Amino acid sequence: MWEWFIINGVWVFIGSAFGVILLFFIRQRVLAAIEKAAKKQPRPGLEKSLRLTIWTIIGILLALIAISAAAVIISREGMAAMITPETLQTWLKEHGTSILFILFLGALLWLAFNKLIPPLVGRVVVRSKGESKEGMKKRRETLNAVFIGTGKIIVVVAVIFMILSELDISIGPVLAGFGIVGIAIGFGAQYLIRDLIAGVFILLENQYRVGDVAKVADIVAIVEQVNLRKTVLRDLDGVVHHVPNGEIKVASNYTRHFSRVNLDISVAYGTDLDHAISVINRVGQELAADENWTKMIIKAPQVLRVNKLGDSGIDIKILGDVKPMQQWALMGELRLRLKKAFDEEGIEIPWPHVKLYFGESPGGLPCKACSQVNPPGSKFCSNCGASLSSK
Numbered sequence: 162m163w164e165w166f167i168i169n170g171v172w173v174f175i176g177s178a179f180g181v182i183l184l185f186f187i188r189q190r191v192l193a194a195i196e197k198a199a200k201k202q203p204r205p206g207l208e209k210s211l212r213l214t215i216w217t218i219i220g221i222l223l224a225l226i227a228i229s230a231a232a233v234i235i236s237r238e239g240m241a242a243m244i245t246p247e248t249l250q251t252w253l254k255e256h257g258t259s260i261l262f263i264l265f266l267g268a269l270l271w272l273a274f275n276k277l278i279p280p281l282v283g284r285v286v287v288r289s290k291g292e293s294k295e296g297m298k299k300r301r302e303t304l305n306a307v308f309i310g311t312g313k314i315i316v317v318v319a320v321i322f323m324i325l326s327e328l329d330i331s332i333g334p335v336l337a338g339f340g341i342v343g344i345a346i347g348f349g350a351q352y353l354i355r356d357l358i359a360g361v362f363i364l365l366e367n368q369y370r371v372g373d374v375a376k377v378a379d380i381v382a383i384v385e386q387v388n389l390r391k392t393v394l395r396d397l398d399g400v401v402h403h404v405p406n407g408e409i410k411v412a413s414n415y416t417r418h419f420s421r422v423n424l425d426i427s428v429a430y431g432t433d434l435d436h437a438i439s440v441i442n443r444v445g446q447e448l449a450a451d452e453n454w455t456k457m458i459i460k461a462p463q464v465l466r467v468n469k470l471g472d473s474g475i476d477i478k479i480l481g482d483v484k485p486m487q488q489w490a491l492m493g494e495l496r497l498r499l500k501k502a503f504d505e506e507g508i509e510i511p512w513p514h515v516k517l518y519f520g521e522s523p524g525g526l527p528c529k530a531c532s533q534v535n536p537p538g539s540k541f542c543s544n545c546g547a548s549l550s551s552k
Contacts (some may be wrong), residue, residue: 177225178321180218259327267320274312279305303370303387310388353390355407360389363406369414374486376413378404416485422462422492426499427474429509431541431548434475438464440506441479444498454494457487462495474511509540 282304362368364387369375373384375394380402382394392409394402428437441464448454449461462481469476483491503510526535526549533544541548 177222180222260324263320263323263327267316270316271313274309274316278308278312282308302372304364306371306386307364307388352405352407356390356405359406359409360387360391363387363392363409363412364389368412369417373417374415376411376415377409378402380404381415415488418485419459419482420485420488422479422481422483422488422495424462424479424492424495425468425476426479427471427476427511428503429474429511429541430546432475432508434467434477436506437477437503437508440502440508441477441499444495444502445479445481448491448495448498454491457484457491459483462491473513 279301282301369377369384369387369392371384371387374381375384377384377392377394380394380396382396382402384392385395385401386393389406391406392404394404396402426441428434445462449458458481460482462479465478465480467475468478479495481491500510502508526539527533528535528542528545528547528549530547531542531545533542535543535549539549
């Protein structure tokens with residue numbers, strides 16, 4: 162077993178080191194996923210057991226790193242490198258101090274990325290015209306996650322190669338091995354490079370941020386994560402979509418700077434349009450003045466125009482500007498208030514319907530304008546649309 166470690170010590174060291182790095186990066190996500198699942202189906206002690214398992218695996222990998230490093234030293238120095246107080250003291254003077262300094266410098270850089278990048282991004286990212294404070298916060302958080310993650314990867318890789326160099330292990334064969342693997346997957350890597358380039362432009366152009374509602378690859382959902390390789394979306398059904406950045410041709414942001422209430426309301430053909438428009442504008446002003454909604458509204462919903470003469474009624478378009486992500490709540494409240502106001506004012510909201518009758522129905526209502534006989538209970542003529550009211 163020891164001979165196997167002496168022969169393969171370099172690769173065991175590299176594999177164990179990358180295993181430790183991977184666990185450090187994914188452990189928080191795994192724990193978060195377990196915690197979320199535990200809320201739906203509680204399992205006492207599961208999170209504690211998982212933490213213990215992860216740290217046990219990390220401990221084993223660290224032990225493998227130490228054993229493989231010792232095996233490499235012995236394979237190079239021979240039996241004279243067996244651990245004795247003298248050899249240990251010599252090794253600490255020649256290599257140990259330098260390795261500890263490299264680890265200390267790596268840890269310092271790791272902490273520096275966490276502390277320095279957020280304020281640096283906050284100073285560099287300039288608030289553009291029309292950008293809200295919430296939008297700037299989303300952009301800063303997105304850029305912080307990308308820069309900190311990338312910086313930590315660079316620090317870890319640099320520390321590993323510096324330690325290998327300090328142990329007199331040539332990193333040339335390692336890099337050559339990676340080069341061979343890179344050539345083998347070169348055709349597949351072109352898609353990865355395309356994703357990375359697209360991710361850079363998404364971040365630089367601030368197309369969307371974490372927390373935005375966007376349409377990406379024909380999927381309308383909340384953006385949960387943006388990095389250089391992919392965009393992660395969660396739709397209203399809770400389904401998580403992973404979209405490679407290189408596959409994104411068109412991205413539509415529903416919550417950039419401000420959002421808009423865009424609503425069509427239909428009224429019957431016999432409705433006094435001036436009266437209906439005044440009622441709609443009044444309801445929009447009342448909604449904007451409501452203390453529960455006024456903070457969300459930038460411009461009160463108002464009638465823009467008569468938008469369409471439909472089959473069953475006349476469509477009136479309503480527009481209004483609101484704060485990002487508030488348009489759906491505002492439109493729901495506006496529909497509720499308009500229905501109540503229309504009922505009070507006697508304004509009819511039409512719906513597609515068909516009335517069948519054979520011949521002249523008893524007690525039919527004749528139209529004064531065209532003499533058409535209409536079924537009992539009709540308010541408007543089925544032929545010309547004139548009111549059948551006796552007034």
